[in-house]
Amino acid sequence: MTHDKTTLRPITDADWDGIMAIQAQCYGALGPESLEVMQSKWHSSPGSCFVMELQGELLGYCLAHPWQQDAPPPLYQTLPPLERRGKLYLHDMAFSAHARGKGLGKQALAKLTQQARAWQLDALALVAVLGADSYWQRQGFSAIPCPKPLDSYGPDALYMNRPL
Numbered sequence: 001m002t003h004d005k006t007t008l009r010p011i012t013d014a015d016w017d018g019i020m021a022i023q024a025q026c027y028g029a030l031g032p033e034s035l036e037v038m039q040s041k042w043h044s045s046p047g048s049c050f051v052m053e054l055q056g057e058l059l060g061y062c063l064a065h066p067w068q069q070d071a072p073p074p075l076y077q078t079l080p081p082l083e084r085r086g087k088l089y090l091h092d093m094a095f096s097a098h099a100r101g102k103g104l105g106k107q108a109l110a111k112l113t114q115q116a117r118a119w120q121l122d123a124l125a126l127v128a129v130l131g132a133d134s135y136w137q138r139q140g141f142s143a144i145p146c147p148k149p150l151d152s153y154g155p156d157a158l159y160m161n162r163p164l
Helices: 013-027 035-044 104-118 133-138
Strands: 007-010 049-054 057-067 087-095 123-128 158-163
Touching: 007 104, 013 035, 013 049, 013 057, 013 087, 035 057, 035 087, 049 104, 057 104, 087 104, 104 123, 123 133, 133 158
Parallel strands: 087 123
Antiparallel strands: 007 049, 049 057, 057 087, 123 158
């Protein structure tokens, strides 16, 4: 019996239709970000953005980038080029319905942790939305105070951090 292995690989231009479709499935309640905004994360830090696929099917994506500020970047705005300092901010990790039960979240988080350590960053950070804070707590993240409102992220948004 063979086990199919999921591949985590860099994003290519050909992946964006699939990425945008997964974003629409997962974040309809928040309103999806535009292609330009999503791609700005990738252009700012291609080394920490990737897709997950199995046998050619795109199952998920991850957009992460270095961030130096004490509050998350605003939603719906493009990012400029960034320096590799501070923390690795996990802007978005989303999976298709076919990805359930495959452990992709843990694989992606391990890859992000490895990248953050290679860049000598001191933490991973994210905003938990749509009730995902309990998942992130199980992954070692803790809620931290945020000096600015998180209104654009939804009513239950929490800024979270995991030191490395």
